[in-house]
Structures are given as C-alpha cells and as structure tokens.
Amino acid sequence: MSDLSAALATKRSHLMYRAAILARSEKELRSALRKLAAGATDQPNIVTGQRQGNRKLCFTFAGQGSQWWGMARDLLLHNATFRSAVEAFDAEFHPVAGFSIKEELLRDKDSSRIDDTTVTQPALFAIQYGLAAVWRDFGVTPDMVVGHSIGEAAASYLAGGLSLSGAARFLSKRGIIRDQLGKKGAMAAIGLNVRDVEALLPDHGKLGIAAINGPGSTTISGDHDALHDFVEEFQMMNPDTFIRALTVDTAWHSYHLDAGEDWFRREMATIDWSVPDIPFLSTVTGRPETRFDTDYGWLNLRRPVNFQSGIEAALLHGATTFLELGPAATLAGPTRSTALEAGANVSVLNSLSRKASDFETMAQAAAELFVQGVDLNWPAITGQPSRHIDLPANAWQSEPF
Structure with a gap:
C-alpha cells in the first residue's frame, strides 16, 4: 500500500477535482474505492474537493487551556522532524528556565505537571513549533498567522517576528509572573x-x-x-x-497582572525580535503588527485576547483555510462562528486531536489540504516508491465531441 500511495502521489498529475482515501489496510482501501466509485463520498476516510485558485492558508495557535498530559506524544516518540524541533527549542529553553520541556512532555499522567503554568506555556510552544516543522516538511507553510494569548509566541516565531532564543526567554518568564501577584x-x-x-x-x-x-x-x-x-x-x-x-490558578488578562508589570519589564528588558515576513495578525490589537518587543509582550499578557478580531483580520487578508497548530481543535468553534458571522465560506482544520492518533489526525488534515489544491511534498508523506507500480490508465468517456 505504501508503494501504491507513493506512486499515485508522485507519478500522476493532480487535476482540479480530487479525492484522497485514508486507509490502514488493503481491505479498507478496497471498500473506500468502491464507495468512491459509487458516489458515496460522505465517509470519514474519503476526502473530496476541488482545487482552489485563490486559496490562502492561515495557521492558528491555541493558548493555555488546550493542553493535556499526552499531547503530541506519538509525534515526539516516532517522528524525527517533530522530535528534532522540540529538542532545538529545549536547547534554548532549558538554560534560561532550569528544566527540560522535552522531559516534561514525556512524563506519564500521574507525574505530569502540564497544568502548572510554568510548564504549560513553553510546552504548548514546543509542540506548536514541532507541528510547524512537520507541516513545513510536508510542504505546508502559512500565508498569515493568528495566535490566541500565549499562542502568539509561536505565531510570531513562525511569521519571522521572534527568534527561538527570544521565544524561550519570553516563555521562561511569562508563566512565573504569577509568583509576583500575591493573590489567587x-x-x-x-x-x-x-x-x-x-x-x-x-x-x-x-x-x-x-x-x-x-x-x-x-x-x-x-x-x-x-x-x-x-x-x-x-x-x-x-x-x-x-x-x-477553567483549570488555572491565575487571572490572566486581568488587573491582577498589574502587580507584576515592573518585574516583567525588568526581566524582559530585551526581546530578540524582527519585522515579520508574513502577516502576524494580532489578537491584542486586531490588526497586523510588526513588533514583538517588551511593550507588546506586556500587552499580550495584560490586555483581553480578541481572537475574534484576529480571525476577522485574517478574513480581510483573504484567508480561506484555517489550520490549527495545537493539542486539539480548541479554536475550531470560534473560528467557524466568526467566519459564519462574516459571511465567509472557509475550511477549518486541526493538526491534533485527543480522540485520534497524531498521525491519523495529521493525515486527515493533509488530505483536506490536498483536495483544496495545496502542493504537498509527497515524498515526505508517502516516501518514494520502492518498486515500479503499474497504475491503471485514466478512464475516458466514450462520447463523440
């Protein structure tokens, strides 16, 4: 099956009307092919669509509250690209924070500290950074980014606005500001x-x-x-x-944070940032921003998150597909409802799910992107065929014209 999928992906032209089948076995594949041929495409493992000429992709990044102890565990253990990305971030984070985020992500349920804010926030960045690396390996890069609260750190990094060391420093301090607040x-x-x-x-x-x-x-x-x-x-x-x-012990984005502002500004006197390469659509201001300096870092922490305005800005920039990078489909509902209220017809996808394996969820999203016209890097997904596969010829309608 791997040779067949690789041959179909790399040896055939991908036309306007497309279909992708997700199958674990030859039996599943045959069954799905029969259903597809019969027009029964409303199956969870059959994805169909039409290539879109004016397609634009927006990556969205969830914030705190989306985490869980086993998030991205499959990828961390079995995907070299994802693991290398997490290790690269950990190499920057560990020296400034004093603990390894990779080790935290590998804890079992009983010993996990994933709901401890000092772990939660950098852990979310680590898996978002890892997911972006896998998607890039698959040939998928965003036209714009939107982040929810702490998700703006990964969004800014992917847009070229934050360096990895700058993100590590920001995340090592953002979570522990709670120790400066003096109230629960x-x-x-x-x-x-x-x-x-x-x-x-x-x-x-x-x-x-x-x-x-x-x-x-x-x-x-x-x-x-x-x-x-x-x-x-x-x-x-x-x-x-x-x-x-919510399962938190800090009143984020409230007046409680004011007690820690001076400490935060001293600790974050310099953040290594640059002007983004692609639109970084702020959920602080509701418009594109070009700075992720200390002032913006403070506003990200203190002001209310206006994710709705961020999605509205993405729609104005022409976004047609939203792909969430995070532990689950946390932002899917708000993204869909915002687009619906704006009268926009969009596709909303997620990279991971708590209800399915990491690889199955990413395969589903990759299939959706393919049928919309995204040019995937198929060798990274299917591998190259190990042997020659005789594919059937294209079917032609026997009608005069």
Missing part, C-alpha cells in the same frame, strides 16, 4: 457574546473580560472567590447557558 485568581468560559457578559458582570471591579473568542464565546477572569460566586449564581439563573470555570 480564576477564569471562566461563558457561551455568550461579550456585550451580554459585560452587562452581567458585578460592578465591584473584581471581574473582567479576559478573551473575546468569537460570537457566543467569552472568557472572564479576576478574583478567585468572586469568580466562583459568579459562576454559581450564573448557573442558577441561566441553567441552559454554558459556563465553566
């Missing part, structure tokens, strides 16, 4: 538009908007007790509306 915070996700949430917040000033994710998706943060009291009252008054306290 909390955050919660709510299934309402930001204006509706603002109208419900108490006027005591202890809670505020932390993120505008998309239509009907808002995050709040603030004092621990005040937030949990708000969640409890909200659930009583609005039992049919989603709300959930």
Whole structure:
C-alpha cells in the first residue's frame, strides 16, 4: 500500500477535482474505492474537493487551556522532524528556565505537571513549533498567522517576528509572573457574546473580560472567590447557558497582572525580535503588527485576547483555510462562528486531536489540504516508491465531441 500511495502521489498529475482515501489496510482501501466509485463520498476516510485558485492558508495557535498530559506524544516518540524541533527549542529553553520541556512532555499522567503554568506555556510552544516543522516538511507553510494569548509566541516565531532564543526567554518568564501577584485568581468560559457578559458582570471591579473568542464565546477572569460566586449564581439563573470555570490558578488578562508589570519589564528588558515576513495578525490589537518587543509582550499578557478580531483580520487578508497548530481543535468553534458571522465560506482544520492518533489526525488534515489544491511534498508523506507500480490508465468517456 505504501508503494501504491507513493506512486499515485508522485507519478500522476493532480487535476482540479480530487479525492484522497485514508486507509490502514488493503481491505479498507478496497471498500473506500468502491464507495468512491459509487458516489458515496460522505465517509470519514474519503476526502473530496476541488482545487482552489485563490486559496490562502492561515495557521492558528491555541493558548493555555488546550493542553493535556499526552499531547503530541506519538509525534515526539516516532517522528524525527517533530522530535528534532522540540529538542532545538529545549536547547534554548532549558538554560534560561532550569528544566527540560522535552522531559516534561514525556512524563506519564500521574507525574505530569502540564497544568502548572510554568510548564504549560513553553510546552504548548514546543509542540506548536514541532507541528510547524512537520507541516513545513510536508510542504505546508502559512500565508498569515493568528495566535490566541500565549499562542502568539509561536505565531510570531513562525511569521519571522521572534527568534527561538527570544521565544524561550519570553516563555521562561511569562508563566512565573504569577509568583509576583500575591493573590489567587480564576477564569471562566461563558457561551455568550461579550456585550451580554459585560452587562452581567458585578460592578465591584473584581471581574473582567479576559478573551473575546468569537460570537457566543467569552472568557472572564479576576478574583478567585468572586469568580466562583459568579459562576454559581450564573448557573442558577441561566441553567441552559454554558459556563465553566477553567483549570488555572491565575487571572490572566486581568488587573491582577498589574502587580507584576515592573518585574516583567525588568526581566524582559530585551526581546530578540524582527519585522515579520508574513502577516502576524494580532489578537491584542486586531490588526497586523510588526513588533514583538517588551511593550507588546506586556500587552499580550495584560490586555483581553480578541481572537475574534484576529480571525476577522485574517478574513480581510483573504484567508480561506484555517489550520490549527495545537493539542486539539480548541479554536475550531470560534473560528467557524466568526467566519459564519462574516459571511465567509472557509475550511477549518486541526493538526491534533485527543480522540485520534497524531498521525491519523495529521493525515486527515493533509488530505483536506490536498483536495483544496495545496502542493504537498509527497515524498515526505508517502516516501518514494520502492518498486515500479503499474497504475491503471485514466478512464475516458466514450462520447463523440
């Protein structure tokens, strides 16, 4: 099967109307081919589409809350490109942080510290950096990038705005700012538009908007007790509306951070940055930004995340496909709903999933990209055929013209 897929990928022209089949065995392949021939393409392992001439690809990068202890484990253990990228980042991160992020990613469930912010944030960057390396190996590079909160570090790096050493230094300090705050915070996700949430917040000033994710998706943060009291009252008054306290111990993007601003600026007096090579669409300002200096690093930490504005900016830049680089499809819902509200028809894909193996999920996304017209580096995906394969001739319609 590997020789057959390699031959089809590298020895045949890829035309406008395309199909890709995901199969683990010859039996699965034969079954899918019969269904495809019969027009039954609504199968999870059959991907069909038409090459798009005006296609633009936006990479999106999830922030804290998307992590889990086994994320990207398959790739880290079995994909050399991914592993090398993680090790390259670890070589920059370990000396400034005092611990190995690769070792943290390889811990088992019982010993994992993945929900400790000092580990969470650099771990997310490590796998996003690794995923970008694998996609680049596959021939897939973005036309623009959007990051959610800490996801902006990987977004800026991929855009050419941050160096790897600059990202390592930023991430080694961003998480430990919590030790400068002196109070315990909390955050919660709510299934309402930001204006509706603002109208419900108490006027005591202890809670505020932390993120505008998309239509009907808002995050709040603030004092621990005040937030949990708000969640409890909200659930009583609005039992049919989603709300959930997040697994964090810090009120990110809230006034709590102000106590650590001077410390942060001293520690991050210099960040090694450059003007991006491709559009870095900011979820701080909602427009393209060219600097990831200390001032911007602070705003990334303190201001509310406006992911909805970042996606709207991507749509204005012509994005037709969004590919998430992260542990799961965390940003898929907000991305789709933002595009829908804007009247845009887009494709939203994810690199990894908690419900499937890393390789299966990436194969699914690669198939989707292929049928849309992305020129994949097939030898990196299928390998070169080890022997000659006699492929069937193209079928022609026997009709006069």
